[in-house]
Amino acid sequence: MIIDTGGMEYREINSALRAASDEIKLTGCLGQRFIAAGVSGKTIEIEGIPGNALGAYLNGAKITVNGNAQDAVGDTMNSGEIVIRGDVGDAVGYAMRGGKIIIKGNAGYRAGIHMKAYKEKMPVMVIGGAAGSFLGEYQAGGLIVVLGLETEGKRIVGNFPCTGMHGGKMFIRGSCEDIVFPAGVTVTQAGHEDIEEINPYILEYCELFGYNTDEVLSGDYTLITPDTKNPYKQMYVAN
Amino acid sequence: MSVEFLYPEFEVIRNSDRCIACRVCERQCANEVHSFDPARGIMKSDESKCVNCQRCVSLCPTRALKIVKTDCTLRENCNWQNDTIREVYKQSNSGGVLLSSMGNPKPMPVYWDKMLINASQVTNPPIDPLREPMETKVFLGKKPGKIEKDKDGNIINNMPPQIELTMPVMFSAMSYGSISYNAHASLARAAEELGIIYNTGEGGLHEDFYKFGKNTIVQVASGRFGVHEDYLNAGAAIEIKMGQGAKPGIGGHLPGEKIVGDISRTRMIPEGSDAISPAPHHDIYSIEDLRQLVYSLKEATEYKKPVIVKVAAVHNIAAIASGIARSGADIIAIDGFRGGTGAAPTHIRDNVGIPIELALAAVDSRLRDEGIRNNVSLIAGGSVRSASDVVKAIALGADACYIATAALLALGCHLCRTCQSGRCNWGIATQKPELVKRLNPDIGSQRLVNLMNAWRHEIKEIMGGMGINSIEALKGNRLMLRGIGLNSKELEILGISHAGE
Numbered sequence: 168m169i170i171d172t173g174g175m176e177y178r179e180i181n182s183a184l185r186a187a188s189d190e191i192k193l194t195g196c197l198g199q200r201f202i203a204a205g206v207s208g209k210t211i212e213i214e215g216i217p218g219n220a221l222g223a224y225l226n227g228a229k230i231t232v233n234g235n236a237q238d239a240v241g242d243t244m245n246s247g248e249i250v251i252r253g254d255v256g257d258a259v260g261y262a263m264r265g266g267k268i269i270i271k272g273n274a275g276y277r278a279g280i281h282m283k284a285y286k287e288k289m290p291v292m293v294i295g296g297a298a299g300s301f302l303g304e305y306q307a308g309g310l311i312v313v314l315g316l317e318t319e320g321k322r323i324v325g326n327f328p329c330t331g332m333h334g335g336k337m338f339i340r341g342s343c344e345d346i347v348f349p350a351g352v353t354v355t356q357a358g359h360e361d362i363e364e365i366n367p368y369i370l371e372y373c374e375l376f377g378y379n380t381d382e383v384l385s386g387d388y389t390l391i392t393p394d395t396k397n398p399y400k401q402m403y404v405a406n
Numbered sequence: 407m408s409v410e411f412l413y414p415e416f417e418v419i420r421n422s423d424r425c426i427a428c429r430v431c432e433r434q435c436a437n438e439v440h441s442f443d444p445a446r447g448i449m450k451s452d453e454s455k456c457v458n459c460q461r462c463v464s465l466c467p468t469r470a471l472k473i474v475k476t477d478c479t480l481r482e483n484c485n486w487q488n489d490t491i492r493e494v495y496k497q498s499n500s501g502g503v504l505l506s507s508m509g510n511p512k513p514m515p516v517y518w519d520k521m522l523i524n525a526s527q528v529t530n531p532p533i534d535p536l537r538e539p540m541e542t543k544v545f546l547g548k549k550p551g552k553i554e555k556d557k558d559g560n561i562i563n564n565m566p567p568q569i570e571l572t573m574p575v576m577f578s579a580m581s582y583g584s585i586s587y588n589a590h591a592s593l594a595r596a597a598e599e600l601g602i603i604y605n606t607g608e609g610g611l612h613e614d615f616y617k618f619g620k621n622t623i624v625q626v627a628s629g630r631f632g633v634h635e636d637y638l639n640a641g642a643a644i645e646i647k648m649g650q651g652a653k654p655g656i657g658g659h660l661p662g663e664k665i666v667g668d669i670s671r672t673r674m675i676p677e678g679s680d681a682i683s684p685a686p687h688h689d690i691y692s693i694e695d696l697r698q699l700v701y702s703l704k705e706a707t708e709y710k711k712p713v714i715v716k717v718a719a720v721h722n723i724a725a726i727a728s729g730i731a732r733s734g735a736d737i738i739a740i741d742g743f744r745g746g747t748g749a750a751p752t753h754i755r756d757n758v759g760i761p762i763e764l765a766l767a768a769v770d771s772r773l774r775d776e777g778i779r780n781n782v783s784l785i786a787g788g789s790v791r792s793a794s795d796v797v798k799a800i801a802l803g804a805d806a807c808y809i810a811t812a813a814l815l816a817l818g819c820h821l822c823r824t825c826q827s828g829r830c831n832w833g834i835a836t837q838k839p840e841l842v843k844r845l846n847p848d849i850g851s852q853r854l855v856n857l858m859n860a861w862r863h864e865i866k867e868i869m870g871g872m873g874i875n876s877i878e879a880l881k882g883n884r885l886m887l888r889g890i891g892l893n894s895k896e897l898e899i900l901g902i903s904h905a906g907e
Contacts, residue, residue: 177701177705178705178709181705185708200698200701200702201701201702201705201706204702204705204706205635205638205705205706205707207635219698220698220702223702223705223706224633224634224635224638224702224706226634226635238689239689239698239702242689242702243626243630243633243634245634245635258688258689261630261688261689262629262630262633264630264633264634264674277688277689280684280688281628281629281630281682281684281688283631283674283675284674284675284676285670285671285673285674285675285676288674301688304684304688305682305684305688307675307679307682308675308676308679331682331684333679333680333682334675334676334679396662396676396678396679396680397661397662397678397679397680398680398682399659399661399680399682400661400662400680401502402502402503403502403503403504403505403751403826404496404497404499404500404501404502404503404504404505405505405824405826405827406493406496406504406505406506406752
């Protein structure tokens, strides 16, 4: 089913989405916010540029954007998949607790802040290009992968990544010598077993966007893990 | 004695004529103050561990125990008081940030106690609530600005979603994790029986409590713990927590040792991992961003739930509330600086923010001045202690009040202010199964129902005395209040006259 969103407000779009069949294409999207907030069980393809908070609280739907997306994509997403065939703005995947976000290009500031995980619920975010500052602050669980493809020598992660990280893992392609990490995390070269863990997501990325898997997997990957899951333990005295 | 030694704050006085060495005190004290000396056949005390929670005193079958404040103090000094000196010692010993629980205990002004309520004499009759109907029901939410009619002249229902309460009091946010399963069960059951609402706090909603949904506010805080579509749709309203009166401007850390079993599952974080709520929501840096969160929640719940924005009472609260009232929020909850907490840095709790009475009056006046008062309902919290506090809050402009400390007292809390230890002997602020089971939800919920029914009667009596027969007629009716012992600036902010005027 095709919905032409030209001239529609977000409330109308979401009503139409909920009433529509399971396979939907939204065309002419021009900055409407909150598209597919809390939606489950649908496959949605978007032409144009959706506005902020695309797929907030997403609950199992699959969204593909054939272009760029704006801020707060997948905010507090619970499950499902969001594929962006372009770049995304700030705060992508904030407090994400499950599902997958795969971005072909770059992500803005504050990507993957406070992602969490519980048992089988393990959120995954793959950023194909570069990520802005404050990547993965307060990360409490899940997996963030930054590939740095087509970044033309630019630093692939901005300032202050991983501040307050206390769970989960982050992989960054390359040796990361030009990136400053905070105290409280361990930065190592990813080993063979570590790469195995991200392999399926790299394969999916390459298949989606037509990259050569061997090329993307070649070279070093840096693995960042937190030193403790209780960063505040020693900070207080009972009064 | 070493320089680190601090003389215990409390002494355990055991009347040996009465003590029968039954060891109840020993079994009841999770802090391990009491022990039995088999050689001498007597009970011993280690008062250094005592927090004065009164559990042993309450349960001693022969009334042999009392806990008293020690008279072994440092030399009196009005500037360097004992508590201040002890804080310096504790920090010198540990290098830690001082952490306290429950509300600000300092002798700060309590404006409730400096306002007096009017009553009718001669010129208009008081109302006796025992023989005349009194309306304590309130509806919280945005009220439409005008009546709309369709082309046939029929009224269009343009009423946004509302919370309906049988009385203008709700149980304020306390997370599952900071308080126990049985404490949550007591609050939820009492709210259902009373026709009022309790609040999940930021720790998610245990699956057993979804059935209380219509009496539940689900909270969304910066850590977004336990937030998912079913949770958002489970409650009667959604509350975005921007701040808390006891700790404005900072987040929260529930230590990993409390993240066990169901708490871990409800919050959706691994067992043993700290639950960290960052100070800001990292997707909200402006009123426009707040609007975005408000509307993303409304979109996800199809505009069926009112959205509350809870903020701490801080210096610019009136301007902040004005922004929130324009953000699309349906209700603003304001939490004053005497409000409680499961744990907060002592000096933030005791020094940051402003009293709820001044904040409430300032916000109500500002929203009226700007003509947007009906865009939102106002909830006042942060040390509402009695029915008369509720009446004064309504008269200052609140639509309803939040209570939490009073509710915990009903459940057995003795305000020992050591919630952060996780060893609450009353089964409230603990996750230890052997302590949690001490709080029986049958009894707990009944005590909450008793308390609220008593307050409801008192509210009716006080309103009746003024010749007012509904909360709606009392709301913002500041002529019903007079100040006592307040200066002109305080009276101006509260918008009331002095007694005698």
